Amino acid sequence: MPVEIKPARHLTNAISKTRDHHPNFTLLLGAGASVESGIKSGASLVKDWRQEYAAIHGHPDDAEDYLQSQRWYGQPEEYSMLFEQLFDQPSLRREFIESLIKDANPSWGYVYLVNLIREGVFNTVFTTNFDDLLNEACYLFSTETRPIVCAHDSSIRSIRVFSSRPKIIKLHGDFLFDSIKNTVRELENLEDNMREKFRQCAGEFGMIVIGYGGNDRTIMDTFDALLRNDDYFPHGVYWCVRGDDVPPRVEELSRFSNFHVVKIDGFDSFLATLNGELGFGPPIEDPYIAVRNRLKNLIHALPFPQPWDTTTSVLHDDRVSSRQGASLRGQLMVRGSFGCVRSYRRLISLQDRAIG
Structure with a gap:
């Protein structure tokens, strides 16, 4: 049925x-x-790993036939089997996962x-x-x-x-x-x-x-x-x-x-x-206004010399444009600490997707 x-x-x-x-x-x-x-899906990783596994075992040209002869091919446990075959130590698996999700x-x-x-x-x-x-x-x-x-x-x-x-x-x-x-x-x-x-x-x-x-x-x-x-x-x-x-x-x-x-x-x-x-409003503010509001406190708290007149004036301006937002990215990349830049990158990525 x-x-x-x-x-x-x-x-x-x-x-x-x-x-x-x-x-x-x-x-x-x-x-x-x-x-x-x-982040790549499990299905996408399996697709990549199949080719890698076949090449490692000397079957780059007849990969499909070789893979289909494996008992785990197409089975629910294929992802886990391939992952262990290609990364046989826990530390290697952990480092691969970290590289997969870090950006x-x-x-x-x-x-x-x-x-x-x-x-x-x-x-x-x-x-x-x-x-x-x-x-x-x-x-x-x-x-x-x-x-x-x-x-x-x-x-x-x-x-x-x-x-x-x-x-x-x-x-x-x-x-x-x-x-x-x-x-x-x-x-x-x-x-x-x-x-x-x-x-x-x-x-x-x-x-x-x-x-x-x-x-x-x-x-x-x-x-x-x-x-x-x-x-x-x-x-x-x-x-x-x-x-x-x-x-x-x-x-x-x-x-x-x-x-x-x-x-x-x-x-x-x-x-x-x-x-x-459910009738809930937008989850966050207008994209670049959100960037301004999230970052203005971070900027004042950064452990290096002030003032940042140009940057803070843009952040406090409700008319902040996407061009100015892009300019902020450059300034923070040069002067900001890693933690602030990382948060900023994530905000910018989301805002750009919304505007694009």
Whole structure:
């Protein structure tokens, strides 16, 4: 029996009609949520790794035939198998991940998500990603949204499900730690405290899944076990997909009555639409005015000689133009500290995307 795929409006309508009772849902974000932020998806990495693996093993010219003879080719564990084959030491895997995410900038989807968290629509975000984009967006685009980030098993034990402070729970760890999970063996078990917190949230909330293909057996087995029990996911599980292709493991879960597959245009588009459906205003100010307001305090706090008459006058001018904004970039790149420049680059990247 084919899987019923519901339109995105079905989900946004369900959320907006129950707004007086938020939060009703937790989020689970996968790699697809960070593609617009400049991080390659798992599928894109697999494509690159296949060619690299074939070349290393002496099959650059007949790569496709050689790859298809491998037992992991096209299987859910292919990503993990290739990653371990090409980067066989944990330190190498960690350094590769760091290089993959170091230049990423939070996309508009993350900005809208910060707004939705600030408005109380969501309070807990689980993620299989190693990046820090959501936490970074909270600090860049909100003055009051300060989440707790749990990146390893011991850090989550004391977290209360009903605490008002937002929570970001990294199911696979953080690239800053050696305990990241990426290979088949590393993914064999979801840590006890992580699983327990996932179960607690499932007992109180529904879950919306975005950008996740379901390739981690332990997470999918956990979903399967919880969905068998009517005490979990009281508001259902809504699994968002792009297009009409539903991953096999996701299709298996569709046999449960409280599991729904929803078609969206992407992470950024869906969260922008949801923000609008709920009647919330723009998540941040006019682009270059936002840059001015974010940076004027940083400039006054920088540990080198003042004054910066030209720079600060532009920052305080409500008529600041995109040309002047570009000029600020140059001045800060020359005089600014690394931390300020890095924050500025991320702001500029987002503003330029909006204006372009």
